Amino acid sequence: MSAKKMTVLQILPSLVAGGSERGTVDVAQALVQAGHRALVISAGGRMVNELHDKGAAHFTWPSDSKNPLTILANSQKLVAFIKEHQVDLIHARSRAPAWSVYLASKQAGVPFITTFHAAYKGKMPWKRLYNSVMTCGARVIAVSKFVSKHIAENYEITDWRIVPILRGIDLSVFDPAKITAERKEKFLQAAGVPAGVPMILVPGRLSPIKGQELTLRALAQVKQPFFAVIMGPDQGRVEYRNFLNDLAKDLGLRNKTSFLPGGDMPAAYAAATLVLSTSLVAEGCPRVPVEAQAMGAPVIATALGGTFETIKSGETGWLVPKGDLDALVGAINTALKMSPEERARMVRAGQAFVRANFDMKQMCAKTLKVYEEVLNEFKADK
Template sequence: MPVILQVLPELVTGGVERGTIDVAQAIVEAGWRAVVVSAGGPMTRDLERLGVPHVCLPVNSKNPAVMALNVWRLARVIREHGVSLVHARSRAPAWSAHAAARKAGIPFVTTFHGTYTLGPLAVKREYNRIMTRGDRVIAISRFIVRHMRETYGIDERVVRVIHRGIDTRSFDPDAVRPERLIRLAERWRLPDGAPVIMLPGRLTRWKGQAVLIEALARLGNPQVRCLLVGSDQGRVAYRAELESLALSRGVGGQVHIIDDCDDMPAAYMLTDVVVSASTDPEAFGRVVAEAQAMGRAVIAPNHGAAPEILKSGATGWLVPPGDPEALAAALRQALRMDAETRRAVAEEAIDHMRTLFSKETMTERTLYVYKELLFGAPPLETVLLPDP
C-alpha cells in the first residue's frame, strides 16, 4: 500500500493548504495512506477528521540550520511511516524534503504554485530552483510551465500540468438557498434590481481595484453597484486611496468596500458580472474559476493563467491588463446581455468548470502522477485545453 507524504509550511489558510487536504482525502479514498508534515495550524483539524496523521515540524523556517535539521527529522518520518513518495509544496520545506527523499531512495514530487520573487541576487533564483528538481514537477497552469522554462530552463519532460480544483459541490448555484442571498443583500444594502459588479480579492494594488473604479466611471451608469470584497490586511492607506479615487471620479456612492465575506457562493449569485483586474499575471486565478462554477459572466485580464480558464466570448471576456477603457467596454457588453444569453453563458461556464477544473479532476490527476513514479504508469497527458 503506497504511503504519500505531503510537506508544506503551515496549515492555516489558502489554496496550497486546501489542495493538500483535498489530495490527502483522495489518497485515503484510493485505499492508500497519507501523511502530512507542517508547522501546524487550524486546518490540521481537517486531517484529523480524515484520519490522516499530521507531524508538526518547523518546516516553515528559512533558517539554514533549522532546514538542515529538518532533513534528519523528515528522514525519520519517512522511516517511521514507511513513506513511498514525498510531495513538497513550498520552497523552504522542499529543500529539506528533497534531501530526505534522496537519502531514503524514494521519488520526490513538487508543485510549482507561483512565479516567486526573483530579486536582484542570483541566490534567490537558486533558492527557488528547488521547485524544479522533482522527479515530477506539477505546474498549476501552462503559464507556470512557460515561466519555469524561461526562468529556470526546466526539462519539460518531468512537468505535468494540473490546474487547481474547485469544489463544485460548494460552488454550485443549485446549492445556494434564497435565504443566503437575502441575508447578504441586506447586509450589503443592495437596492432591488440594481446591476452588481464584484471584484473579490484582498485590497492590494496589484489586484486592480483602482482599474475597476476607473472603468466604472467610464461606464456612466449610476444604477450599477460595485463591490470590492476583501480585507485590506492593514493597508489602510490603500483603502483610503480607493475611497478617494471613487469620490473624485463621481462614483463614490456606487463603490462599496466590503472587508470580508463568509459566503462566497452566495456573493457570486448576487452578482451580474465578476471582475478579475490583476495587473500582475496570476499563476491560476481562483476567482475566475469560482465565478464560472457559479454561472457568472467573468471579465479577466488577458495574461497569466486566465486565458486557460476563461473561454473568451463564451463564458466571459478577456481584456488587456490595466486598461480601464477596455474593461468598461466589456462591462457594457456583459450588463447588456438578455436573459437567454445570460442563461447560455451560465450553462457553458458551469459545464466548463465541472468538466476540467473540479477538485475531483485535480486529485485524480495528482494521484496518477504518483502512479507514474511508483508503478511505471504511462506519462499523464498534460494538455487539457488548446494553447491560448
C-alpha cells in the first residue's frame, strides 16, 4: 500500500494549540511530503493557516461538540464526506469526534485508528463508555509507555493493537544553532529581563493544573539572582491570570517576574538558564521538557505520567514530586548553582537524548507505517 497514494483524514476538536494539534499538523506535512493526500476536520483555530502552508486541506466542522445529536449529525455528514473525497483511512485524535468516526466508518466501509494523547480518567460507567471509543480503532497509538500501560490496564483491548509512538518535535525548528544573538536579545527585551540576570522560563497555558502558583511560591524562596518569565496564554482564564499577577506582587516577586501570552519559543528556550514545568496532573507526553532539552536549557519537571520518559533525572534534568514545594526550591537552587562544566555536560546529554527519542521525523514515519499496515490488512480482509 505504501506505493499507492493514500488519502488520510485526521479529525480532532480544534486547531487552536496543544500536543494533539501539533501532531496533526506534523503528520499532515509528512503525508504530503510522501506524496499522499492529507485532510483534516476540526472546529478551526490559529494553526489552520500553518496546516494549509504544509499542503493539507482543512474543513471546518463542529467536531469539538460533545452534544450527542451533533456527534450523530457529524457521523452522517462524514459518510458522505468519505465517499466524496475517497478517504482511505481516518485518524481520530479525540473522544467526541471519535464517536462520529466510529459510526461513520462502519457505514462507509473504511478503517480508522485513534491516538490516546492522555490517560483519560473515567471511574463512572458512563464516562468509561465515552472513553472506550478510543480503543475501537484498528490500531490505538499511545503517545508514551505511560499511556500504553493505562490503556492496557483500563480497557479490554488486545496488546498488539496498542502502538506506542513518542511525540516528536521538529528539530529543525528547535535547533540552538539557528537562534541568533539578535533573536535572543529581542525576546529578553520583550520579556523585560534585566541584562546579565539568569532567566527562568515557565512555559505553558495559564491554568491551575499547570502549577504556576506552586512555581511562584517556590521562586519566592530562591535567594540567588533570577528573573522568571511566565509564558503562555490565559485562554480566557482572566481571573486566574490576575490571581497570579497579584500573588507575584504579594510574594515580593514584582521586579523578578513578567507574564507573556506567547512569543518566539525557540528563542525563549535558548535564552533560558533554566526551564520549569510543574504540572499537577499526569500528562501523556509533555513537550516542554523535550523542547527545552533540545534547545540546551536544563529543565525541572514534575515526576508524573509521561514526564518520566522525557527526562533522565540528574542526567538531563530533574524530576521533583508533585506539589512538593521544598523539593522544587531545592532543585532550582541546585540548577542555578551548577558550574559551567556541569551545565555543559547536562546540556549535551539532554540534546543527545532528544535526538535519539523525540525526533518528529521518527514519529511521523512510525505513524505513516501504521497507516500502511492497517490499509494492507483492510485490503487483505476484503
